[in-house]
Amino acid sequence: MTRPAPRATLSALVYVWAGLLVATVLSYWLGTDHVIGSTTPTYSVLIVLVAFVKVRFIGLYFMELRSAPRLLRAAYEAWCLAACGTLIALYVVR
Amino acid sequence: MPGEPGIWIFIFGDMSVFVLFFATYMFYRGKHSVLFADSQRLLEQGLGAVYTVVLLCSSLAVCVGMRALRQRSSGRIDDFASRSFVIALACGVLFVVLKVLEYSRKFAGGITPTTNEFFMYYFVLTGLHLFHLLIGIGVLGYLARVARRSNVTDRQYAFMEGGACYWHMVDLLWIVIFAIVYLVK
Numbered sequence: 111m112t113r114p115a116p117r118a119t120l121s122a123l124v125y126v127w128a129g130l131l132v133a134t135v136l137s138y139w140l141g142t143d144h145v146i147g148s149t150t151p152t153y154s155v156l157i158v159l160v161a162f163v164k165v166r167f168i169g170l171y172f173m174e175l176r177s178a179p180r181l182l183r184a185a186y187e188a189w190c191l192a193a194c195g196t197l198i199a200l201y202v203v204r
Numbered sequence: 205m206p207g208e209p210g211i212w213i214f215i216f217g218d219m220s221v222f223v224l225f226f227a228t229y230m231f232y233r234g235k236h237s238v239l240f241a242d243s244q245r246l247l248e249q250g251l252g253a254v255y256t257v258v259l260l261c262s263s264l265a266v267c268v269g270m271r272a273l274r275q276r277s278s279g280r281i282d283d284f285a286s287r288s289f290v291i292a293l294a295c296g297v298l299f300v301v302l303k304v305l306e307y308s309r310k311f312a313g314g315i316t317p318t319t320n321e322f323f324m325y326y327f328v329l330t331g332l333h334l335f336h337l338l339i340g341i342g343v344l345g346y347l348a349r350v351a352r353r354s355n356v357t358d359r360q361y362a363f364m365e366g367g368a369c370y371w372h373m374v375d376l377l378w379i380v381i382f383a384i385v386y387l388v389k
Binding site for chain 2: 120123124127130131134135137138140141142150153154157158160161162164165168169171172173174175178179182185189193196197200201203
């Protein structure tokens with residue numbers, strides 16, 4: 111893994127925040143039947159994926175894990191992956 | 205490391221407890237998908253999105269505050285960081301007000317935690333999150349207070365970083381709750 115990154119600039123934080131807002135609108139749009147004939151399970155899986163992409167960005171940029179010791183960042187990323195995978199698996203397998 | 209190791213043990217532990225709850229919810233969702241889907245229709249998805257936006261703004265304010273604190277030369281008294289934390293705290297209070305109103309509407313409509321399994325999960329998950337958020341508001345109040353001092357010790361600063369991370373955790377937990385309770389069908 112690469113060295114910890116330098117702390118994010120203020121503009122980077124604002125871009126991440128704006129991206130998170132867009133992702134929120136996207137999730138809302140996916141989750142409220144705005145697309146006629148949408149395949150519900152696919153959209154639901156996408157919603158969970160988008161949620162954990164947001165969770166990852168919050169950890170990396172807001173919680174400053176990008177510039178934290180690599181082990182801590184790796185643990186967080188692994189946790190996100192495991193949590194996301196578990197929830198999607200439980201959704202898909204019924 | 206942002207904050208002290210202890211806060212990260214706590215954060216990972218707390219997040220894992222929530223994921224266990226989420227997994228249990230998803231499991232039972234699979235067993236009663238029609239009941240869960242029908243009940244979910246009674247939730248206010250738009251409001252769920254508003255909560256998310258409110259918390260994202262509060263998290264940004266916390267980041268801005270921590271940056272301002274870090275860049276401030278020691279010995280200077282500068283209100284900017286403290287005011288950022290107060291803005292974050294105000295967002296938190298707004299969340300609580302909206303949540304209480306949401307619960308009130310549910311109760312008025314005869315929907316309680318004992319109505320059915322979906323609503324049991326809804327109230328438990330959002331209620332547990334609300335409890336964490338209320339503690340977070342206290343943490344933000346502490347951040348706002350300490351940030352007003354001209355000299356913040358390294359120890360205090362590490363504690364503040366931990367507090368900021370706790371608040372971001374409250375934010376990210378809501379993001380998952382919004383996704384799986386309000387949106388996923």
